Amino acid sequence: MSKKILIIGACGQIGTELTHKLRAIHGVENVIASDIRKLNNDVVNSEPFEVINALDYNQIEHLVEQYHIEEVYLMAALLSATAEKNPAFAWDLNMNSLFHVLNLAKAKKIKKIFWPSSIAVFGPTTPKENTPQYTIMEPSTVYGISKQSGERWCEYYHNIFGVDVRSIRYPGLISWSTPPGGGTTDYAVDIFHKAITDGKYECFLSSETKMPMMYMEDAIQATVDIMEAPTESIKIRSSYNLAAMSFTPTQIAAEIQKHIPNLQVTYKPDFRQKIADSWPASIDDSQARQDWNWKNKFNIETMTVEMLKQLRENVYK
Incomplete structure (x- = not known):
């Protein structure tokens, strides 16, 4: 019998692609998608889908019992x-929402949790280049503060109650299939859309703001890989650093201009600049590569080719 999986926040930027991937692996009927509202999209229409409020413990518990859920991927968050x-x-x-699933696991109602953290856990005092797994963490954003607190709770529940919770710190994620979701790294998604539709883009960050990025396909693969890894391989129960590439708006614009030479980019930094300035420029993820054999497939060149190809074939056809 296949294990039953619940994804909370399945209609979000990561949740959408994660749902498709897990359904391809485990079978559609074994992956229950859920979100706070029912959108008209593939995730909802392919069923099973449930409307659920991630803040309602009883709703989550009911779904866990109804579907005999073993694993929960908690993707609901405000970015x-x-x-x-x-x-x-x-x-x-x-x-x-994190406490709800941790407490369900503590009560032995579920066996395994995936919870995403973020590079937002780092702050202005963190070493910016090649940010280590263990380092100064003084986040200066609401999102970063909540993610850092979440990491501490995950580790606590593992150490004290034996909860099998696994986590990775996502860098900026770039996807063709879902629109930007309110993140500071979203310029790197938007610029592809505007390059194709308008031939020009106004960036909300300054031209030399370097940040860690990853193509969504790699992020989804990493998520699946860490959950499939043997328990003894998971040495870190707060959250693993994860990396693929780092670039500036200037660099990604230049890469796109190889394919769309007339693209014009202007820069008008807004409140998100301050958030970006507090984050690392590059990440050391050697621990993830060592412990559970993480490796990225895409770099800036191959990702740019793939993004433009997918957008032209699927979105702007």
């Missing part, structure tokens, strides 16, 4: 830029 506009709700959603 960096959005969280700055609504700090109290961001804290409530990002923290209490």
